[in-house]
Amino acid sequence: MFSGSLVAIVTPMTADGSLDWAAWERLLDFHVQERTDGIVVAGTTGESPALGLDEIAELTRRAVDRCRGSLPVIVGTGTNSTAETVARTKHLSRLGVDGVMVVTPYYNKPPQEGLFRHFSAAAAASAVPVILYNVPGRTAVDLLPATVGRLARNPQIVALKDATTSVERARQLLDACPPEFSVLSGDDASAIEWIGAGAKGVISVSANVAPGRMHAACAAALAGDAAGARAIDGTLSLLHRDLFVEASPIPVKWAVARMGLIGPTIRLPLVELSGAHQETVLRAMRAAGVSIKDQAA
Numbered sequence: 001m002f003s004g005s006l007v008a009i010v011t012p013m014t015a016d017g018s019l020d021w022a023a024w025e026r027l028l029d030f031h032v033q034e035r036t037d038g039i040v041v042a043g044t045t046g047e048s049p050a051l052g053l054d055e056i057a058e059l060t061r062r063a064v065d066r067c068r069g070s071l072p073v074i075v076g077t078g079t080n081s082t083a084e085t086v087a088r089t090k091h092l093s094r095l096g097v098d099g100v101m102v103v104t105p106y107y108n109k110p111p112q113e114g115l116f117r118h119f120s121a122a123a124a125a126s127a128v129p130v131i132l133y134n135v136p137g138r139t140a141v142d143l144l145p146a147t148v149g150r151l152a153r154n155p156q157i158v159a160l161k162d163a164t165t166s167v168e169r170a171r172q173l174l175d176a177c178p179p180e181f182s183v184l185s186g187d188d189a190s191a192i193e194w195i196g197a198g199a200k201g202v203i204s205v206s207a208n209v210a211p212g213r214m215h216a217a218c219a220a221a222l223a224g225d226a227a228g229a230r231a232i233d234g235t236l237s238l239l240h241r242d243l244f245v246e247a248s249p250i251p252v253k254w255a256v257a258r259m260g261l262i263g264p265t266i267r268l269p270l271v272e273l274s275g276a277h278q279e280t281v282l283r284a285m286r287a288a289g290v291s292i293k294d295q296a297a
Contacts, residue, residue, distance in 0.1 A: 004037030149176030260293030
């Protein structure tokens, strides 16, 4: 159901920290024009921990209205409370979205059975298909392939975003899940390799900056053109690396601001990109052929 290059989209804000609705519409139009394969609202890259539920709901409504008929919209609904996740999923899944994405409960460190029950409860509350989200580097818990395989047999759970990097993990996931289940990479640097192994695409940070090339690389890989996919992806390798010189989304939000699409504001406890890293990110953008309209810090 979900495939190709889906962008984990940044959330634009004005200088006072409120949401920038004009920039939000500009960003959404940019991704439609650049052939992004889907929008993920209020993921990690969208600063979900710093957004209120009302803000997420309005971002979602506007994305659905702006992108309807052009590309699917997915919204992040996961928290580390099962009750809160169920409530959010019930509410946000009824705003016209094509799917919800539910992250593993962070900080709690639940066992695999707890993860299974948590995601099953979210799926039961959702009006739309559910994407599981595994990002052990942020959550301190790893959703293992055997558990994904159990969850994948729930017809409401249709995909997984997995932000581990090993292609062996991709193979384990694909072996554990039915063929109609979509395994999606959550790591730009290994995404093309994952697609080569059988994954359906990526939920991408780099696609905020180079959406057209991410779409083209994924399309080539999905079509079996491994050499073509690697050639395109090679132009993005510095982006894949250097958009993580500080905690994401600090570098990528700074980069999108340099493109003139949004302002530079990011919410505490995150702060603007350090001056020591700004030239590194600019260099990666130039290597990817990205147009830089504003190089001011």
